[in-house]
Structures are given as structure tokens and as C-alpha cells.
Amino acid sequence: QVSVLYFAKSAELAGLRCESLSVPRHITSLQLWEEIVKAHPRLAVIRDQVVFAVRQEYVPLGNQLVVLQSGDEVAIIPPISGG
């Protein structure tokens, strides 16, 4: 069970900012994205513009294997615009 955090455009598309999600402990970042899109299909349009932050480290969507622990924060990070 991880906490998924939504920001900016991804929060608008998903309609929420935070939720719990049950996912396998070992999963690729792309598979993780696909799990999230199952729950929120409107997110599909931003697939090519987001990365994840898993335990506050950036992870691109791809074949990267991530190892998740219960309570980990996984954030969806649309293109940033600070400063």
C-alpha cells in the first residue's frame, strides 16, 4: 500500500491530490503508471510528460524496476515550472 500524490495538471485530471494504492512490491515504473491510469483514465493524456518521484527521487516512466514498501510516497510529477 503506497500513497500516491497528485500535483498540478495531474491533480486536475485525477480529481484528487492523494490516495492509497495497493501495488506489488516489485514493479516497473511503467507498470506502476498503468495501475494508476486504470483508476484514473483521464491521466492517460499526460503520459509522455510526467515522471514519478518515488521516496522523493525522480524516476522516469519505463522499464526501471522500483522496489516499494508499505507507506512509501509515490508522486506524479508533471513538467515543473518553479522560479
Place this chain on the structure above:
Amino acid sequence: MDESEDVPKDFIKLKSEKLSVDEVSELVVSPYCGAVSLFIGTTRNNFEGKKVIHLEYEAYTSMAETEIKKICRDARQKWPSVKHIAVHHRLGVVPITEASVIIAVSSPHRAESLEAVTYCINTLKASVPIWKKEIYEDEYSWKENKECFWANSEK
């Protein structure tokens, strides 16, 4: 005069209240430093012919603070004589001409603090999870920094 050792410090703050240039520059002033360099990012009133009413910022706060700390650490590695670094970023609504970000760096001589300030703002725009929404008269737009490596740059 000051009893503390004047150990190099990072001052990082994300807040919704109006930012103060005086406050941020005073944080980095040091008797050992002859230079304080400042960058202020202010909100513009137009984008591609559209009138901007105001900006709204949001952040992944805990990670943003961690990323800014990393930027400070890296700046000190590149410019070891840098003394204090302050980064204040505003969140929420920022009216036109008000500051969204202020960065101040002190160093004994001016070259290092000028270069370090430039490095800090450029790297902030590439790596810190903060988002800006531009509000126009009849629509809005989530901005994307060109420094962001996962944004689509072709449009």
C-alpha cells in the same frame, strides 16, 4: 561582535505570504563577506499576447525543500568560498510584479556569489517540484520550464 562562528548556513523557505528582499538579503549578510548577490523572480503581466491576471504556485513541499538543499550543497561544492545561501519561494496566488522567488548568496568576493546565484535559479527551474499556473482573463495554463527534461519541448 557576534558570538557564533558564522558557520555557512542555508535558509530555505516556501511560504504563501509576500516575500521580502530585505529579509532574504539580511539572512545571508556576514562580516566575512564583501558581496551579497540577489536574484528576484517577478510575475509578468503578459504571455504570448494574453493578459496575465495573476500566477498560482503549488509545490510538493517536502521534496522541494530537499531538492533546494541539494542545490545549495552543490553550489558550495562548485564555489567553496560561498558563505550563506537563502532561497525563498512563494506559494499560492502571486499578483503581477510581486516576487515569486528570491535567492541571495554571500561570499567574500563578488564573482562566486554572482555565479552561485545564477546556478541556483537555473537548477531550481530544472529540478525543484514546484508548479506555476498562469491565470488569463478567460482561461489558465500550467507552465512548463524549458529546463525541465521531461516536458515536451516541441510545442
